[in-house]
Amino acid sequence: MNAFEILGDPVRRRIVELLADGEIPAGAVTEVIGTEFGISQPAVSAQLRVLREAGFAAVRPQGARRLYAIRPDAFDEVDAWLTTNRRRWTQSLDALDTEIARGRSRREQGGKP
Amino acid sequence: MNAFEILGDPVRRRIVELLADGEIPAGAVTEVIGTEFGISQPAVSAQLRVLREAGFAAVRPQGARRLYAIRPDAFDEVDAWLTTNRRRWTQSLDALDTEIARGRSRREQGGKP
C-alpha cells in the first residue's frame, strides 16, 4: 500500500492527527475514533495495524496497553512526491509565462480571427 | 472526495505527474496510462473526470481535443494538513527530548526495578 493510499482513508488520517500530539494508548484512539466515526474496536485496531505495517506508526507495549506513536519518516515519501511534482509544474508554468512575455503565443496558437 | 483520497489512486497520481510537465491532450494521457497500466480509454477518461471534479485538473477544449492541465491550488489542502501535523509531532518530540534532558523520565515511568 502506497503512502498516499494510507492517508486516503479519513479514519487513518484522524488517527495520525491523534498520534501527532504524542504517544497514546490504543484505547484512547479507539474511544475518540469510535465516537467520531461510529465504528467498533476491531475496526480501529485494524486501522492501527495498517498504519503500523505501512510504517506510519510504532507500538510499544506498556503492561496490557499498547502505546502508539507517529513515525515521521513515513511521510518523507509523500513530501518527496509533492516537492518533485510541484517543482515540475511551477517550472512549466514559469516557462509558459516567459513564452507569453516574449509574445510568442500569437504565432503558435492561431491568434486573432 | 478528499484530496488525499484523490491522490491515493496510482493511476490518478501518474496522471498528475504527466500533467505536471504542462498541458497535454486527453489522448496523450490515455496512451501513456493505457500502456503503463493496461486500462481502457473510458477508464482513463473517468479518472480525468475525477481529477477535474476534485479541482486537481482543468480542461480546455481545442477543437476535438481536450487539453488538461494541473490546478496547483488543489494541493494546498494536502500541504496544509501535512504542515500542521508535522508541526504537532515535531513539537511533541521536542517536548519529550527536553523532558528527558531534565531527567524526569525516571520518576514518571516507574524507573529501575
Added chain:
DNA sequence: GCTGTATATAACTTACAACTGATATAAAAT
C-alpha cells in the same frame, strides 16, 4: 453530407477495503 478521430457517458460487473460480531490472548485487579 459522410467518414474518421477524439473524448465522454451509460449500463453493468467485480475486486477489495472497511466494516461487524464473536473469540483469542495476555496482563491487572479482586
Added chain:
DNA sequence: ATTTTATATCAGTTGTAAGTTATATACAGC
C-alpha cells in the same frame, strides 16, 4: 484462581470505486 480490562485476530458481509464493453457526441477532413 477468577474476573475484568485491553487489544488483537478470525470469519463473514457489504458498499463502492475502478474497471469493461457498447454507445453517444462533437469536431475534422474529404
